[in-house]
Amino acid sequence: MDFAEVLKARHMVRTYRPDPVDEETLRRIVKVIHRAPSAGFSQGHRLLVITDAGLRGRIADLYDPAYGGKGFPEWVRQAPVLIALCVREESYHERYRKPDKLDEDGTEIGWPVPYWWFDSGSLLVLLQLAAANEGLATGFFGPHEEGLFELLDLPDDWGLAGVVTLGYAPEEDGVRRELFRQQRLPLDELVEWRH
Numbered sequence: 467m468d469f470a471e472v473l474k475a476r477h478m479v480r481t482y483r484p485d486p487v488d489e490e491t492l493r494r495i496v497k498v499i500h501r502a503p504s505a506g507f508s509q510g511h512r513l514l515v516i517t518d519a520g521l522r523g524r525i526a527d528l529y530d531p532a533y534g535g536k537g538f539p540e541w542v543r544q545a546p547v548l549i550a551l552c553v554r555e556e557s558y559h560e561r562y563r564k565p566d567k568l569d570e571d572g573t574e575i576g577w578p579v580p581y582w583w584f585d586s587g588s589l590l591v592l593l594q595l596a597a598a599n600e601g602l603a604t605g606f607f608g609p610h611e612e613g614l615f616e617l618l619d620l621p622d623d624w625g626l627a628g629v630v631t632l633g634y635a636p637e638e639d640g641v642r643r644e645l646f647r648q649q650r651l652p653l654d655e656l657v658e659w660r661h
Contacts, residue, residue, distance in 0.1 A: 475598035482633035502589040505581040510557030514550035545631035603635035
């Protein structure tokens with residue numbers, strides 16, 4: 467598949483077929499972590515791949531009721547794979563305390579933006595594109611439900627950006643896709659040019 471096709475195939479879904487995703491395919495997808503941007507090559511990204519049905523069910527118990535109230539199906543429960551998208555902020559600080567990254571006064575830079583969170587968004591997009599390249603669909607939910615961090619039993623020095631749902635989407639819903647296409651803002655409302 468060429469890049470334009472992969473990009474066109476990338477979209478969020480809220481329903482999945484029950485088909486499992488084989489481990490080799492998952493490994494190809496998560497391997498994009500090596501290509502994800504990280505400030506100063508700090509490599510602070512962390513992923514937790516969850517295929518265990520029991521754990522996925524407990525996570526769905528936290529999220530599906532909230533989404534169900536908004537008219538969505540139990541899409542978290544349907545996804546055969548969940549990937550917790552995490553960051554280790556200290557990896558960034560460790561990298562920026564090295565001599566080649568210190569400020570002129572010998573201290574760590576002041577962070578104008580928490581790049582560990584910014585970079586996690588870049589990794590999210592790479593995961594989505596890698597999944598689309600494999601013929602898979604993705605969704606995403608944030609870490610807003612209480613108890614998720616503890617349920618995942620993440621290391622104390624990891625931050626949780628959210629969870630990617632991953633699996634095979636049902637047949638294309640052309641009506642829904644066309645609706646989104648019609649709702650897209652014109653390019654000129656989103657991009658400003660200064661020549």
